[in-house]
Amino acid sequence: MSLIIYLDGKYVPEEQAAVSVFDHGLLYGDGVFEGIRAYHGRVFKLHEHLVRLYESARTIAMEIPMSMEEMQEVVLETLRLNNLRDGYIRVVVTRGKGDLGLDPLKCPKPTVFCIAASIRLYPEELYENGLAVITVSTRRNIPVAVTPRVKSLNYLNNIYAKMEANLAGVSEAIMLNADGYVAEATGDNIFIMKNGVLITPPAYIGLLEGVTRNTVMDLARQQDIPVEERVFTLHDVYNADECFLTGTAAEVIPTVKVDGRLIAGGKPGKVTRKLISAFRELTKVDGPLIFPDEAACCCCGS
Numbered sequence: 001m002s003l004i005i006y007l008d009g010k011y012v013p014e015e016q017a018a019v020s021v022f023d024h025g026l027l028y029g030d031g032v033f034e035g036i037r038a039y040h041g042r043v044f045k046l047h048e049h050l051v052r053l054y055e056s057a058r059t060i061a062m063e064i065p066m067s068m069e070e071m072q073e074v075v076l077e078t079l080r081l082n083n084l085r086d087g088y089i090r091v092v093v094t095r096g097k098g099d100l101g102l103d104p105l106k107c108p109k110p111t112v113f114c115i116a117a118s119i120r121l122y123p124e125e126l127y128e129n130g131l132a133v134i135t136v137s138t139r140r141n142i143p144v145a146v147t148p149r150v151k152s153l154n155y156l157n158n159i160y161a162k163m164e165a166n167l168a169g170v171s172e173a174i175m176l177n178a179d180g181y182v183a184e185a186t187g188d189n190i191f192i193m194k195n196g197v198l199i200t201p202p203a204y205i206g207l208l209e210g211v212t213r214n215t216v217m218d219l220a221r222q223q224d225i226p227v228e229e230r231v232f233t234l235h236d237v238y239n240a241d242e243c244f245l246t247g248t249a250a251e252v253i254p255t256v257k258v259d260g261r262l263i264a265g266g267k268p269g270k271v272t273r274k275l276i277s278a279f280r281e282l283t284k285v286d287g288p289l290i291f292p293d294e295a296a297c298c299c300c301g302s
């Protein structure tokens with residue numbers, strides 16, 4: 001079935017949603033994006049995703065040609081027009097159409113589009129049994145060259161790492177920063193549990209500050225689990241009591257094998273399982289309703 005897409009002020013069928021070959025998002029990867037989820041008729045952490053989108057745009061000195069409130073309405077309306085209550089939303093803002101040549105001054109107006117589609121979920125088996133990952137040789141971009149804190153259209157760094165994972169037959173990969181500290185996975189953040197403390201690397205070492213990451217840190221604090229943002233190495237991962245990844249697509253996913261070493265005996269840990277269920281509960285109540293006149297169901301949140 002054909003989707004309705006928002007593109008530069010209009011809602012059009014996907015066959016008509018075409019972007020110019022002169023768009024600098026395509027020619028140079030010059031632009032920013034967000035990947036957002038809708039659950040049970042609500043858009044999860046929509047405000048947090050939009051804040052990151054506008055901050056990414058500001059860092060690359062690109063002005064998004066609409067307010068954050070207008071962008072929120074674009075996301076909700078795109079979901080409504082596709083009659084979606086659960087799904088995946090991709091908001092993209094590129095530098096826009098311009099002459100050849102990488103200078104952003106050639107592009108008078110950013111291109112804005114929004115796609116809302118149904119999502120193919122990860123198999124439930126992965127949440128029950130956990131994921132095997134490897135560390136790849138591709139290092140995460142150094143922040144002084146291309147900062148990983150901007151969710152930009154330049155994903156080659158992560159794609160290289162993903163290709164290494166594919167070749168090794170695993171679905172995710174741990175990336176180190178240039179100093180050898182654990183940074184993140186190709187499209188997910190990483191956490192370890194050690195001696196009762198939940199630890200994740202700080203954003204300044206060069207990683208995307210995930211919305212799911214920040215949500216999981218909040219959920220842990222609410223459950224009186226101490227949380228620390230600090231640097232750590234592979235040694236700490238291999239010797240962790242628990243390990244998991246977080247991201248919009250993966251949610252919270254237990255990681256039970258890293259470079260052939262079993263973590264926590266190869267089974268998802270207790271804290272990981274607790275955070276998975278707390279996260280799933282939160283998806284029932286967080287974020288604006290897509291269809292505001294739909295009363296939220298009192299028992300299931302849908």
Ligand code: PXG
Pocket residue numbers: 035036158184185186187188189207208209210211212213246247248249
């Ligand atoms: N690190 C990187 C490099 C990412 O791209 C995350 C961490 C997790 O961030 P969030 O905010 O999602 O918790 C991401 C997010 C896709 C896709 O289509 C990728 C992401 C999110 C949604 C979809 O591959 N990456």
